[in-house]
Amino acid sequence: KQEVTQIPAALSVPEGENLVLNCSFTDSAIYNLQWFRQDPGKGLTSLLLIQSSQREQTSGRLNASLDKSSGRSTLYIAASQPGDSATYLCAVGGTDKLIFGTGTRLQVFP
Amino acid sequence: NAGVTQTPKFQVLKTGQSMTLQCAQDMNHNSMYWYRQDPGMGLRLIYYSASEGTTDKGEVPNGYNVSRLNKREFSLRLESAAPSQTSVYFCASSFRGSTEAFFGQGTRLTVV
Numbered sequence: 545k546q547e548v549t550q551i552p553a554a555l556s557v558p559e560g561e562n563l564v565l566n567c568s569f570t571d572s573a574i575y576n577l578q579w580f581r582q583d584p585g586k587g588l589t590s591l592l593l594i595q596s597s598q599r600e601q602t603s604g605r606l607n608a609s610l611d612k613s614s615g616r617s618t619l620y621i622a623a624s625q626p627g628d629s630a631t632y633l634c635a636v637g638g639t640d641k642l643i644f645g646t647g648t649r650l651q652v653f654p
Numbered sequence: 655n656a657g658v659t660q661t662p663k664f665q666v667l668k669t670g671q672s673m674t675l676q677c678a679q680d681m682n683h684n685s686m687y688w689y690r691q692d693p694g695m696g697l698r699l700i701y702y703s704a705s706e707g708t709t710d711k712g713e714v715p716n717g718y719n720v721s722r723l724n725k726r727e728f729s730l731r732l733e734s735a736a737p738s739q740t741s742v743y744f745c746a747s748s749f750r751g752s753t754e755a756f757f758g759q760g761t762r763l764t765v766v
Contacts, residue, residue, distance in 0.1 A: 586755040646696035
């Protein structure tokens, strides 16, 4: 059974810092890994999708990496801003479903 | 594009009442999913449908039923609501399980 873990559960940083969010999974037989952002009381917004054959994906200040063999992914946020404050969730894609981690709640203060 | 649309957005039920949560997508996706989100537990898969006419259980299916009415619509039914089903419910869709998933805005359900 696939299990997905995210560390840390919560993170508070000053504006401008570069930061790394971690996601680990137990079964390396995945098709993709997806990072989402969730604002309080809102739905999930897809940030980055990494296919199993890829090592990383970039979008603006976000960079996500994937190491299937070690069961790890990281989301790197450069030059963090207060607007980045949200919960970040990773999800591992199998043949027909996504399994989610419990998320990292990020607060970026001015 | 509307993407994934869920109705209703909020609902309060009494224990034992029944209701159906509706979900529709306009992206011609094959796969659709229902998740519930509880504090500290992330999103847990209730049921999914890999294609029109098929449904499968996820991690937490007890107390729920689903119907894949057609390719666009996937409904979740609570036959006899219980306080343990108080949660935020999300519907999602993807072209297939291994592709990018898109989520609705959620239904906040309270069972008293």
